Amino acid sequence: MTQLLEAPKTSPAEVTRLESFLRAKNLKLTGERRIILDAIFRHESHFDAETLHADLKEAGSDVSRATVYRTLDLMVQAGLVRKNSLGSSHANYEAARNDDHHDHLICLGCNHVIEFFQPALEAMQEQVCQSHHFQLVHHSLQIFGLCPNCQGKADESVIRNRVAQLHT
Amino acid sequence: MTQLLEAPKTSPAEVTRLESFLRAKNLKLTGERRIILDAIFRHESHFDAETLHADLKEAGSDVSRATVYRTLDLMVQAGLVRKNSLGSSHANYEAARNDDHHDHLICLGCNHVIEFFQPALEAMQEQVCQSHHFQLVHHSLQIFGLCPNCQGKADESVIRNRVAQLHT
């Protein structure tokens, strides 16, 4: 929730990771890539390409929208960023700080996102795959509903409608 | 509007369900809506708006694309159709034949979709919600990987790339 306006300081670990990814692919570490990586890791939570682009502009870095998209893509490939939709029709991203895989609870009332990790759930998915002789590569679990704050307050029909429009 | 000539046979149950939904909302049962409902339930599996529109055209029913989209939306609200993305950037739909909720295994090699239902998995999601005082309304679980046929055959880097592009 805290918006950091100061102190960029991307952890050196991330820069290093990006560097080796780029080197391995004969790609270059440009100023724009540094700046974007930095802006990404300044976000505490989820963000989208538009927001990121706005952030950069506000910070005085006029990186083009095209470059933002291209770079986000690159970061995803490098494993530095994760991409989710969270039910919306446009992509959302989050910095991959550790290797902390998690799933999401998404509030249909206020759009608040809660992250959770449940090993038993993961294990059971593995099991499902095994029983179908299916080789698991990736999975996405999104749970939509109402956070404690929004329970009772939300209009039933509005919620129904939102559910019908979800892009999941 | 044009009439279908061959063995439509939407189960009367579906028509009835649509009728009562429409009546409850003071909406009208038009020829287009009948025809589209019919086309939807003729699909065994998943389909998208474009495909459905093409089907209709091929069958001689020239329903406009706009109406297809509008009607799919309506059907989702009526609970007659379910909407998923299956990882793609456009919406996919499937007729809701019973109340058979299920999740999906999606092959990154051939796009084959396998449906599964695992009660224990559902229960565990309920549990996660409870522990977060979160009121579950809807959930979406998609597992991406390789079906038995595609295992071994798929190019590692191609798969990696597809995963990065998933819209989930």
Place this chain on the structure above:
DNA sequence: TTTTTTGCAAATCGTTTGCACGCTG
């Protein structure tokens, strides 16, 4: 008749791309 629906085409939204120029290795 009154109200909802349709078709059309234009508009939107998020994202991608071709190209000429600029920068990194």
Place this chain on the structure above:
DNA sequence: CAGCGTGCAAACGATTTGCAAAAAA
């Protein structure tokens, strides 16, 4: 210097919308 990267603006694909004409209640 050879490529890769960037900005720009135009292109894109999926979906939505305003409006006048057409159909249902």
